Amino acid sequence: MELPLVVGVDGSEGSMQAVDWAAAEAERSGLPLRLVHASLWEHYEGVRPGLAADRPSEQIRAENLVATAEERANRLAADVKVSTDIQPEDPVTVLLREAREATLLVLGPRGHGPVASMLLGSVSLAVAARARCPVTVVRGEEPNRRAAHRRVVLGIGGPASSADATRFAFREARWRDCELVAVRAWRRPARKNLPHPPAPLVDGGRAAHADDRAREYRQQADAYMDQALAVVDDEYPDVVLRRRLMEGTARRALLDATASADLLVLGAKRRRPALGLRLSRVQHAMLHHAACPVAVVPATD
Structure with missing residues (x-):
């Protein structure tokens, strides 16, 4: 069984660039692509969404951003098999677990909120230092x-x-x-x-x-x-x-x-x-x- 390329998706510009990079990587390698969003990401990055009448706004936002990322990946690499997942845990925990069954973990350099002003986001740095599989941080021009x-x-x-x-x-x-x-x-x-x-x-x-x-x-x-x-x-x-x-x-x-x-x-x-x-x-x-x-x-x- 081929282990996928896993991308951490949080809706930031950096994570969308990571999706683009991973889609190209999956296309040249022939590996499947898995897009993962951790629903507590916004909390850790300092974003607190408001409440919705029917469903939590965080859940709605998570579904929308993962769907957007999936559409983007499909558009860039039509022949790549793409799957998605939303998990209700903090991002570091989720991504480190995903790394156990991944060929490569792909991350953007920054997230939302105060971390966006830092050189490297706290989540990306923590995962790059602890993951069991190779990790690519997609940075640069x-x-x-x-x-x-x-x-x-x-x-x-x-x-x-x-x-x-x-x-x-x-x-x-x-x-x-x-x-x-x-x-x-x-x-x-x-x-x-x-x-x-x-x-x-x-x-x-x-x-x-x-x-x-x-x-x-x-x-x-x-x-x-x-x-x-x-x-x-x-x-x-x-x-x-x-x-x-x-x-x-x-x-x-x-x-x-x-x-x-x-x-x-x-x-x-x-x-x-x-x-x-x-x-x-x-x-x-x-x-x-x-x-x-x-x-x-x-x-x-």
Whole structure:
């Protein structure tokens, strides 16, 4: 049985953009699409609807917005099987439960009310950090969301980079028939942190030492990338892969890469089940600031 792509729908502009993105994703992947609304979403986002004479206005609003989302998805991807559900619980609880039986969970970056002024909504951040399946937060400008750049970016971390994230990125590049760019940042350490003191300034010795240290750190970053990419072996011979080693911070390297990308893929390690994923400061920064949709892929190994 094929697990669906699940979209959290709350009626906000961000969630409608998530519906659009997920409809396109379902069409290229051949997976069914499930639109889910949690009826307490408005309460958590600071919206308090008035009362109706016959039925609660919250129920009426929920039915209308889910119907609108379904019509929108059907219009964008007529061949995709679409189902809907309205559940009377808080959104984080509902979406985390949905994630247990989903291929991918898709969320907008913001909700209604005061949260709309924040960089990333509280619901999206909580779910991205705790879901059992990959989560895509659909952010960025319209060209990035509609895959105009034909480029998926994979952020390569340290030697423990998630194999699941690598496979996810290659699969996305194949579905989209686009190139995959693997990005790894490296930095030469500050002089005071060098394990060996710099060579004396004789015949360019200090400069040569600095060049050697820089080369060593770049080679280490290259080795980390080799290790991360090796997990796919020859599974995706049709995917065009480009490697990008960038000197500087990982935050800057990834932000620069997302400007011309359709999707950024990041792996995340699990902590104890009750604590969710171990999201780094860089991953938090991407969820808040990336110029394209961001997929957080939990490691299963």
